[in-house]
Amino acid sequence: MQFELTDELIEQVEVLVEEKKDKELQKLLKEFHYADIAEILDELNLEEAIYVIKLLDSETTSDILMELDEDNREKVLRNLSAKEIAEEVEELDTDDAADMISELPEERQQEVISNIEDEEHKAEIKELLAYEEGTAGALMAKELVKVYETWTVAGCLRRIRGQAKEVTRVHSIYVVSREEKLVGRLSLKDLIVAKSEKKIGEIAKDNVDFVNVNEDIEEVARLMAKYDLEAIPVIESDDNKVLLGRITIDDIVDVMKEEAERDYQMAAGITGDVDSDDSIFELTKARLPWLFLGLIGGVGAFLIMEGFKGLFVEKAVILFFFTPLIAAMAGNVGVQSSAIIVQGLANDDVRGSVNSRLFKEMLLAALNGFVLAIFLFLFVYLFEGRLDLALAISVSLVAVIIVAGLIGTFVPLFLNKRGIDPAIATGPFITTSNDILGILLYFWIAKLILGI
Amino acid sequence: MQFELTDELIEQVEVLVEEKKDKELQKLLKEFHYADIAEILDELNLEEAIYVIKLLDSETTSDILMELDEDNREKVLRNLSAKEIAEEVEELDTDDAADMISELPEERQQEVISNIEDEEHKAEIKELLAYEEGTAGALMAKELVKVYETWTVAGCLRRIRGQAKEVTRVHSIYVVSREEKLVGRLSLKDLIVAKSEKKIGEIAKDNVDFVNVNEDIEEVARLMAKYDLEAIPVIESDDNKVLLGRITIDDIVDVMKEEAERDYQMAAGITGDVDSDDSIFELTKARLPWLFLGLIGGVGAFLIMEGFKGLFVEKAVILFFFTPLIAAMAGNVGVQSSAIIVQGLANDDVRGSVNSRLFKEMLLAALNGFVLAIFLFLFVYLFEGRLDLALAISVSLVAVIIVAGLIGTFVPLFLNKRGIDPAIATGPFITTSNDILGILLYFWIAKLILGI
Numbered sequence: 001m002q003f004e005l006t007d008e009l010i011e012q013v014e015v016l017v018e019e020k021k022d023k024e025l026q027k028l029l030k031e032f033h034y035a036d037i038a039e040i041l042d043e044l045n046l047e048e049a050i051y052v053i054k055l056l057d058s059e060t061t062s063d064i065l066m067e068l069d070e071d072n073r074e075k076v077l078r079n080l081s082a083k084e085i086a087e088e089v090e091e092l093d094t095d096d097a098a099d100m101i102s103e104l105p106e107e108r109q110q111e112v113i114s115n116i117e118d119e120e121h122k123a124e125i126k127e128l129l130a131y132e133e134g135t136a137g138a139l140m141a142k143e144l145v146k147v148y149e150t151w152t153v154a155g156c157l158r159r160i161r162g163q164a165k166e167v168t169r170v171h172s173i174y175v176v177s178r179e180e181k182l183v184g185r186l187s188l189k190d191l192i193v194a195k196s197e198k199k200i201g202e203i204a205k206d207n208v209d210f211v212n213v214n215e216d217i218e219e220v221a222r223l224m225a226k227y228d229l230e231a232i233p234v235i236e237s238d239d240n241k242v243l244l245g246r247i248t249i250d251d252i253v254d255v256m257k258e259e260a261e262r263d264y265q266m267a268a269g270i271t272g273d274v275d276s277d278d279s280i281f282e283l284t285k286a287r288l289p290w291l292f293l294g295l296i297g298g299v300g301a302f303l304i305m306e307g308f309k310g311l312f313v314e315k316a317v318i319l320f321f322f323t324p325l326i327a328a329m330a331g332n333v334g335v336q337s338s339a340i341i342v343q344g345l346a347n348d349d350v351r352g353s354v355n356s357r358l359f360k361e362m363l364l365a366a367l368n369g370f371v372l373a374i375f376l377f378l379f380v381y382l383f384e385g386r387l388d389l390a391l392a393i394s395v396s397l398v399a400v401i402i403v404a405g406l407i408g409t410f411v412p413l414f415l416n417k418r419g420i421d422p423a424i425a426t427g428p429f430i431t432t433s434n435d436i437l438g439i440l441l442y443f444w445i446a447k448l449i450l451g452i
Numbered sequence: 453m454q455f456e457l458t459d460e461l462i463e464q465v466e467v468l469v470e471e472k473k474d475k476e477l478q479k480l481l482k483e484f485h486y487a488d489i490a491e492i493l494d495e496l497n498l499e500e501a502i503y504v505i506k507l508l509d510s511e512t513t514s515d516i517l518m519e520l521d522e523d524n525r526e527k528v529l530r531n532l533s534a535k536e537i538a539e540e541v542e543e544l545d546t547d548d549a550a551d552m553i554s555e556l557p558e559e560r561q562q563e564v565i566s567n568i569e570d571e572e573h574k575a576e577i578k579e580l581l582a583y584e585e586g587t588a589g590a591l592m593a594k595e596l597v598k599v600y601e602t603w604t605v606a607g608c609l610r611r612i613r614g615q616a617k618e619v620t621r622v623h624s625i626y627v628v629s630r631e632e633k634l635v636g637r638l639s640l641k642d643l644i645v646a647k648s649e650k651k652i653g654e655i656a657k658d659n660v661d662f663v664n665v666n667e668d669i670e671e672v673a674r675l676m677a678k679y680d681l682e683a684i685p686v687i688e689s690d691d692n693k694v695l696l697g698r699i700t701i702d703d704i705v706d707v708m709k710e711e712a713e714r715d716y717q718m719a720a721g722i723t724g725d726v727d728s729d730d731s732i733f734e735l736t737k738a739r740l741p742w743l744f745l746g747l748i749g750g751v752g753a754f755l756i757m758e759g760f761k762g763l764f765v766e767k768a769v770i771l772f773f774f775t776p777l778i779a780a781m782a783g784n785v786g787v788q789s790s791a792i793i794v795q796g797l798a799n800d801d802v803r804g805s806v807n808s809r810l811f812k813e814m815l816l817a818a819l820n821g822f823v824l825a826i827f828l829f830l831f832v833y834l835f836e837g838r839l840d841l842a843l844a845i846s847v848s849l850v851a852v853i854i855v856a857g858l859i860g861t862f863v864p865l866f867l868n869k870r871g872i873d874p875a876i877a878t879g880p881f882i883t884t885s886n887d888i889l890g891i892l893l894y895f896w897i898a899k900l901i902l903g904i
Contacts (some may be wrong), residue, residue, distance in 0.1 A: 022787075032667065035678050035679055035680075042801075072748045098651060127563060147735040157644060159725075159765065160644075161644060161645050177556065188640040188641065188644070189640065191646070192609060192612075192613060192640070193613050194652055208895060221708070224705075225702075225705050225706075226487050227485060228487075228702040228704070229680060230701065249682065249701050249702075250677075250680040250682070250701075253676075253677050253701070253704075253705065253708070254677075255675065256705070256708060256709070256712075257708070260708075260709075260712035260715075260716070261795060263712075263716060264712070264715060264716055264719060264791065264795060265791060265792075265795070267716060267719050267720060267791075268719060268787045268788055268790075268791030268792075268878065269784055269787060269788050270788055270791060270792065274792070275792065275795065275796060275799075275801065276792045276793060276795075276796040276802060276809070277796075277800075277801065280815055280816050280819060283816055284816060284819055284820055287785075287788050287816075287820060288820050288823060288824075290784065290788070291781065291784055291785065291788075291820055291824060291853075292824065292827075294777075294780045294781055294784045295777065295781065295827060296826065297777075297780060298774065298776055298777020298778070298780050298781065299777065299828075301773075301776035301777060301780075302773045302774055302776075302777060305772070305773040305776075306770075306773055309769070309773075313765070313769055317765055317769075317772075318758070320757070320769075320773070321753075321754045321757040321758055321761075321770045321772070322754055323749065323775060323776050324749075324753035324754070324757075324775050324776055324779045324887060324891060325746075325749075325750020325751065325753060325754060326750070327779065327780065328746045328749060328750050328753075328779065328783075328883070328884070328887060329743065329747065329750065331748055331780075331883075332721055332742065332743055332746045332880055332883075333739075333743065335720045335721060336720055336721050336722055336739050336742070336743075338720075339716065339717060339719075339720030339722060340717075340720075340722065340726070340727065340728045340735075341728060343713060343716060343717070343727070343728075344727060344729075347727075348523075349494075349727065349728075349729065350728060355786070357728070360732065363732055364732050364735055364736060364739075367732065367736055368736055368740050368743055371740060372740075372743060372744065373748050375744075375747060376747065376751075379751060411497075412794050426720065428657055428784055430779070431780070431783075431784075435776060435780060439776060452678075
């Protein structure tokens, strides 16, 4: 069953498109999953991709469109009429439909919505579009299987045969009161195993997990991962538990992937969720600001060294030759400690007082710094033969490492307390500030020890 | 339903443990999900945690144990007898049971296994333990719902009532031939909707996804995310499709989280999957080797500068003051480009030739470098008033950025081609090598331009 995207396959599709062999093309693509077809289309040029999409039926193409690379989807949609997009939207579940529409320019959104024929689908999509991005409401789907607590098992089985047809996967059956409020849940398994004359209210489990419609999706992801949930119902509010929709684990998997990628890029000094196939302009926009920060840091380091020039160039010019080492160590230690704290915060397992964290980091940095300083001491002493220089450089190294570790620990904790995403504290930000501070500290301590 | 781990709650539990108020403690903890109880226990000391575990029944404690922090689980298990552990294992699904046993020391593993009373469970656990770590076989569970293609819908419903009881969640019903080979799948929904006299073979879907028992779990995760699968059956081999087990999405969610965390830590120069609560010794083991690499790099930078001392100290000592800037920019650019390639490789969307990648990165680096060099040129010229120095420093900056970008792009592609995890190319490794090379290049170019 393994699909492999080969150059031969892409070429085969390109040739069929060029020669307009529609039948053969349809036959070839019918073999593949829509996610695989999307991978093929991502490799074609825009005209070829649009040709294929217009060739296939909208039941398949709507799914393909959702799997396309976001940039490519945007380009393809720009080449479809509002009516054509509305036809794709009709085939999608409400959550995907709302996603696709929300990516369109404002004025096209209205045009597409007004072209949707199914009134219920239209109303549901409009509802989803109204929720703020990043909330449970914006991620949920309206499709779910719902039963009333007063129904019997037999009546219930009969009725959900109808509902289930439009729901791709039945995870849980949600039990609601007459006022549409969530009161419990059932699995299909429970229903099959139960006696047919029982009332739903009697067999439903009442310990049902749920989230509010305004809940942050990263919190929803955390809950679903923690409790191993495959779907979670979304309600209006804690006071008014009206069932509004449900979120499934496949959407959460995507949220988690995006989150991990964003954090990873942030740590590497890249913003804006780019990938290697984006344009040079987009990549520059994502990378240049952080490089500029590094430049500012480098100029800062220059100014510090310039300030110590008079003092050291004559008597201990060698000190200047260790600034890259000091800066690198300060940067590395800072990133290590901030990464551990950022990750702990993301997993919600940083507990205890800030002071005890800082104390632990200090011990750790002191231990690491001491080991490294011994090597550096021996190197400088053997190379230069001056005990005072070797002492000055290695003592500063320990001090710099301790300070860098403390800053790396403190900054993300501080940002988090202020409600700012601590992930920005990793990467270039922490490296740059530690570089400058490290070099400054290094010259101060050296000056003190050498007595210059 | 929101559970919150408060200091008050932890204290309340601690007091109840200390005063041995078993009834009250049981009543309090009964309210919570096992994942929440695990969070509480992670905050208690070992004796308290063991007290609570011995108090609760093994149906709950087995799940709690699986949710505990790995280090804490190890400590707790060390304080339970082989017989007690075997009792916990009896309550777990085969995949969790095998995981728990595999964490024990070799000699205890045998002891625990021989204490398992259910012979079928014991045999299944032994089978799972035999698969290599990191493969589908080691992750899968033996619990699944299986029907033969020759059964009728009615007979099938009757029989799976029995099977389903021991399967926590029914994702798919797998259809097998008389030889136990996977031939298709069904959802419970399909079964309920179908006429009761139909044969399973007639209503089963034959386009069933599956993985081989030796498949790498990261590949399984990629497939399940791509095709939005909630469970995937595991077969013996492509030639012999005997159904061996199934993998569910909740396990994959854990795999994805661990993978993301490992990559993130790697980029920050931390190895060995530590977290902020680990001991100082463990944290040192994870961090010191990378810092040592940084130290070597710094010594390398020192030796280069020492080599250019005679040439520059008299005539252009200012050049030395820009080494931290050059090193920082080389490091930052290198990490940016390698992070994008590493992520692209992980998502399997780095296509096209290596040369075109390198060419694109060269253009990108040249563009970024040029913008940054203008600022640096103006700064040096205004600060020092020497055109030749300003030119030498800013031209080297462009060159260093281009080379760093190329290395950052090439190294992960090269490692990946060699079958080495490209993620090691981010973080300290790329920073350190770029630092040294950048500084060397910088002095060469400066020497050339200044004609010294």
